[in-house]
Structures are given as C-alpha cells and as structure tokens.
Amino acid sequence: MKNRLKVLRAERDWSQAELGARLDVSRQAINAIETGKYDPSLPLAFRIARLFGMTIEEIFDDGGDHG
Amino acid sequence: MMEATMVDQDWQMRARQRQRRINTVVGALFTVGLVCGFLVGFFEDDEAGLLAANSIPPWLAISSAIVFLIAISFGSWKLMKVSDEHERVIHTKTTVVAGNVMLIGYPTWFVLWKGGLVPEPDALWLFMAGIIGSMIAFAWYKLR
Numbered sequence: 001m002k003n004r005l006k007v008l009r010a011e012r013d014w015s016q017a018e019l020g021a022r023l024d025v026s027r028q029a030i031n032a033i034e035t036g037k038y039d040p041s042l043p044l045a046f047r048i049a050r051l052f053g054m055t056i057e058e059i060f061d062d063g064g065d066h067g
Numbered sequence: 068m069m070e071a072t073m074v075d076q077d078w079q080m081r082a083r084q085r086q087r088r089i090n091t092v093v094g095a096l097f098t099v100g101l102v103c104g105f106l107v108g109f110f111e112d113d114e115a116g117l118l119a120a121n122s123i124p125p126w127l128a129i130s131s132a133i134v135f136l137i138a139i140s141f142g143s144w145k146l147m148k149v150s151d152e153h154e155r156v157i158h159t160k161t162t163v164v165a166g167n168v169m170l171i172g173y174p175t176w177f178v179l180w181k182g183g184l185v186p187e188p189d190a191l192w193l194f195m196a197g198i199i200g201s202m203i204a205f206a207w208y209k210l211r
Contacts, residue, residue, distance in 0.1 A: 018079075038153050
C-alpha cells in the first residue's frame with residue numbers, strides 16, 4: 001500500500017525514530033511502513049492520521065477506485 | 068525554543084523507555100537460560116557423556132523444566148506486550164516458520180528413516196532446525 005508518511009514526516013523535519021516515539025512504535029516499524037513492506041493496523045493508521053491532522057485516506061492509498 | 072527542546076527530549080525519553088522495556092525482558096530470559104545452562108553443566112555427570120539421559124540430578128531436571136515453562140510462557144507474553152505491532156507480526160511469522168520446519172521436517176525425516184536411508188528422527192536436531200529457521204526468518208523480516 002502506498003502512503004505519504006515519508007513526505008509528511010520530512011515536512012515536519014522528524015526522524016523515523018522521532019515519529020516512531022510519537023506513535024509508540026519502533027523506528028523499524030516506521031521504516032517498514034514508509035517503504036511499503038508493512039501495512040499498519042487500523043488503530044495505528046488512525047493514530048498516524050490523528051497525529052498529522054488528516055484522514056487515513058489522505059495518507060494511505062490502497063490503489064482502489066474510491067469513486 | 069524551550070518547548071521544542073522539551074518535546075525533543077520527551078520523544079527521545081519515550082524511545083529509550085520503550086527499548087529498555089524490550090531489553091529488560093530479553094535480558095531476563097537470557098539470564099534465566101544462562102543460569103540454567105550453567106547449573107546443568109555444573110551438575111552434569113561427566114561419565115554419562117554429552118546429551119545422555121540420567122546425566123543430571125532429578126531435582127535439577129524438574130526445577131529447570133519448571134523454570135523453562137514459566138520463563139518461556141511468561142517471557143513470550145511479556146515480549147508481545149512490550150513489542151509494537153510490527154515486531155509482533157515478525158515474532159508471529161518467525162514462530163510459524165519454526166513450527167513449519169518441525170511439522171514438515173519430522174514426517175520427511177520419518178519416511179526417509181522408514182526407507183532405511185537416514186538415522187531415526189532426533190528431537191534435538193528437529194528443535195535446532197526450528198530455532199535456526201526462526202532465526203533466519205527473523206533476520207529476513209527484520210533486515211530486508
């Protein structure tokens with residue numbers, strides 16, 4: 001699943017470790033999400049969305065047609 | 068500026084606390100294994116030979132078995148509690164790999180043994196194969 005996590009993190013000048021600590025997950029988890037190797041659970045996706053003040057759909061793109 | 072510094076310290080502190088919780092569990096399990104291994108080595112009957120039955124006192128065998136049961140059950144549960152969801156997925160996948168190595172390894176070895184091609188299946192080798200399989204899987208999922 002594609003996502004904008006890396007861009008959003010860079011905009012705030014946060015490191016992966018910092019974002020991980022803010023979400024209470026490891027740096028490796030952030031790296032895995034950013035590189036698309038791991039899709040976060042729904043609760044974590046909500047935490048990410050809340051942290052950036054966005055909706056889940058604005059951050060994550062499953063490639064599906066939402067029309 | 069001061070607020071930014073405090074936030075900065077806060078996330079670093081939380082990251083350290085998180086890592087410390089994991090290290091404590093892993094360290095405790097490692098220590099338990101080390102102490103049990105030392106005691107088994109210390110009380111093992113040298114005459115009986117390596118990995119022979121009846122080579123350690125019954126009290127040590129029973130106490131080691133109880134310690135392993137409690138430490139591994141409680142340790143696994145605790146490790147899952149302190150890990151994040153990504154680590155939990157990796158732990159689950161590596162456990163599945165270890166289980167599959169043993170579940171596939173035993174019948175394969177068994178039929179080869181029935182055919183007279185290999186020695187009788189050995190539980191220790193199967194266990195070691197499972198551990199090695201889980202270590203390779205852990206490295207793969209963690210480092211890829």
